[in-house]
Amino acid sequence: MMKNFLRCIAGVGLAVALPALAQVPVGGASTNHEAVARAIAAAMLVKGVTLAQQPDGSAGITIQLQNTGAKAIYAFTISYVGTYPDGTHSTQNSSADLLMVYASADAPHLQPVSLLRPGETYTDHGYMPAKDGVTPSGVTPEVTMLVFEDGMALGEPGALQFVSKFRRSMADKYAAAAVDLRVIAGSSDRAGAAEELLRTLRDATATRPPRGQNYDSYNINSYRLQRLQQVRTWVADQDRLELEIKEQERFEAFARSHSDLTMGVIQ
Numbered sequence: 001m002m003k004n005f006l007r008c009i010a011g012v013g014l015a016v017a018l019p020a021l022a023q024v025p026v027g028g029a030s031t032n033h034e035a036v037a038r039a040i041a042a043a044m045l046v047k048g049v050t051l052a053q054q055p056d057g058s059a060g061i062t063i064q065l066q067n068t069g070a071k072a073i074y075a076f077t078i079s080y081v082g083t084y085p086d087g088t089h090s091t092q093n094s095s096a097d098l099l100m101v102y103a104s105a106d107a108p109h110l111q112p113v114s115l116l117r118p119g120e121t122y123t124d125h126g127y128m129p130a131k132d133g134v135t136p137s138g139v140t141p142e143v144t145m146l147v148f149e150d151g152m153a154l155g156e157p158g159a160l161q162f163v164s165k166f167r168r169s170m171a172d173k174y175a176a177a178a179v180d181l182r183v184i185a186g187s188s189d190r191a192g193a194a195e196e197l198l199r200t201l202r203d204a205t206a207t208r209p210p211r212g213q214n215y216d217s218y219n220i221n222s223y224r225l226q227r228l229q230q231v232r233t234w235v236a237d238q239d240r241l242e243l244e245i246k247e248q249e250r251f252e253a254f255a256r257s258h259s260d261l262t263m264g265v266i267q
Helices: 033-043 157-185 190-204 215-234 238-257
Strands: 021-025 044-053 059-067 073-083 089-097 121-128 138-148 152-155 262-266
Touching (some): 033 044, 033 138, 033 152, 044 138, 059 073, 073 121, 089 157, 121 138, 138 157, 215 238
Antiparallel strands (some): 073 089
């Protein structure tokens, strides 16, 4: 599973009707930030904040989020603003894309969708570092980005673009894994074909490159390696192999079809 931004007032229920929204591609227009903040607050409520002091002085954060709107939510970002006894502040962001999951050995039993339906709650965990060994005295969570089931998105354009890019990258991973599995399925020596691919992928992922230098290829190859390490234990099972191929292709199609978001612009 995966775990990938304006303002929701903690502990206060807001019965606010969503204002009219225009639809533009993500990154294609500026937003009325105050109105977007109200729209986000009407759609998701932060219910209570619990801080747990860690041995190093940092604070673990647990909050409950509730979908108080009319549409299911696929992804969100929480900005945690910590306050220290000396009056200074620190900000940490936590994002979750509930739409995407990482396939595992029992992929036939997984669904590529998880969402927060109206009325449902979700537990989010955050982190706030210590400052000179001192634990933050308080933390204020802010919901700064939401993506809804219908592809409408509210929040900071950069965060929304990140969600789109993440979903496209996951689609690329699923597609590459499906190709590997088809190569194995079509081989007269499936175990041998799997081992050959594993050797190639181990070499390709032996060294993690700096971000920006073939990092996307590294991530795809890492996912391919992960899948093949699981598949090798049952590569002789043709029916399961075919089912796994279909699952990877289904995941790819779903991720790609949900990678284009529409940013809501309050009018």
